Amino acid sequence: MGGRVMVPKFRAWASGEKLMSDVEYINFASETVVLTDTMDCFNIADVELMQSTGLKGYMDESYDDSEEKDVFSGDVIDIFWEEWPAGFYQENHMVGVVSLDKTGTAWVIQNAKYSFDGESIPDEIDGMKISRSLPDEEDLAEVPLHGFDFSSDDITILGNIYEHAELLKVS
Incomplete structure (x- = not known):
């Protein structure tokens, strides 16, 4: 076979x-x-060797490059996804450095920063509490990339930690 x-x-x-x-x-x-x-x-x-994760993304618009690219360890990426909690639209972003986890077996975003934009979601509607799955700092230390269902359109490569060390301040 x-x-x-x-x-x-x-x-x-x-x-x-x-x-x-x-x-x-x-x-x-x-x-x-x-x-x-x-x-x-x-x-x-x-040299610093960086392995491809198998994921694809597009460079940030500050680069003059519209081709789909491989995502490598050491890249700083912004993952975008949409949600509709309780019928309210929300755009989510998670920015961080791509790396292998502590075991060396899974790709993660290290020390991720999470943000969201959208409608203001109330804490409760008609007496029913609205549950939001907002990550805490411990959750953001290592965010497994296999936990997302995304395409290359959802990943923006902001740069990498070697050529653009200033991105470490963003992530």
Whole structure:
């Protein structure tokens, strides 16, 4: 039975050269990485490797790029989703840094910031309390990405922590 083989995608940040590039190949025996953009070879210890999550998104409108992109570890993303709690429209955003969880087995958003816009939702209607699933700080420390049902249109890539360290203040 023929199956599809998933080939992990990587990119690398070479901080000395201030270069972000896709990875052409990794040689684990010699502990080297060849970058696609320059075909230069680097020691693995001299670059930050980032693995693709398998998710796709679009760059923030401040970038002149409308192509769908892979989401990698180290990216700062804004996830958007809509809800209608008790019939009231609400737009939700969660912004944070993509990373592997503490076990190294699942993709998460670390130290996420949550916000919402929309109609003012009352605490109760006709004596019935309205339950809102607003996350607390502990919930936002590691938000599993597999808990969302979204498409690439719902993910905005704001940048990454290597080229845009200022985004760490936003997330």
